[in-house]
Amino acid sequence: METISPIFLQILLAVPIIGGGAYYFAQARQLSVRGSRLEIGHFGLPDLFMGTALALYFGLSGLQILLKGDTAPELRVEHVRSNFGFMLVVLVAVLLFVSTRRIPLAKAFNLGLEDLAWVPLRSALALGTALPPIWGIGFLWERYLQNSNPEQALVALFRSSAESGDWSSVWLVVLSAFLQAPVVEEVLFRxxxxxxxxxxxxxxxxxxxxxxxxxxxxxxxxxxxxxxxxSICEIITLERFGSLWVCICMHACFNGLSLLLLYMESQGWLPH
Incomplete structure (x- = not known):
């Protein structure tokens, strides 16, 4: 039986990657012609100052961890709990900051309920076309790094907890990645x-x-x-549909799928 040519496999894998990239490029071009459905008139200079302060904090914190490299501290369950609470406090602080100026939160954050029934379908389409470029570029980046850098701390905690049967830690990570992170990060970042x-x-x-x-x-x-x-794909999707719910659903499904694959890998159902 003849083996499949590696070149043919590479071409076969390149098709969805190029297709996903072409889809989002076309969406971006259409937005430049037709205009965006995103409302941006609710936030002003106070939000620019508040957003800049928060962005500097998040950026410098992440950069500090990046610079530590292999010496970055191991993530523990108590760190996940404290981060969970801290991010919720930040979210509430931002919502209160906006609401004190009598800005309608649903309109300001594009969280209207008008097209909520379409959110699952739109997020599935958006994520389905985004995954091939995300995974493809990620694979090439991993090849370039040659596994010289440790995996994400939350991923390592989930993997070790799943392998050892520590279900309380597993469910804490699932709650953080599938519910808390999509809501908090989408409201703040996008x-x-x-x-x-x-x-x-x-x-x-x-x-x-x-x-x-x-x-x-x-x-x-x-x-x-x-x-x-x-993030780029989510922003294009946000501009197209004018609904942050789609981005939240995309983010939750992306994290959920990643955790599912990690769990299957930790149980030996997928190759490491």
């Missing part, structure tokens, strides 16, 4: 930082800065390209 910056820097500058910040603040070299691309 709903607040991006919408505020777009008013002053334009869509391109705001998208680049927010996506770079989003990738860096996770504090791991191995995930930077993938998270940058995910």
């Amino acid at each position: 709903g607040y930082f991006y919408v505020t910056l777009k008013r002053y820097l334009g869509a391109f500058g705001a998208a680049f800065l927010v996506s770079a910040l989003f990738a860096v603040c996770h504090g791991n070299v191995r995930v930077i390209p993938g998270l940058f691309i995910l």
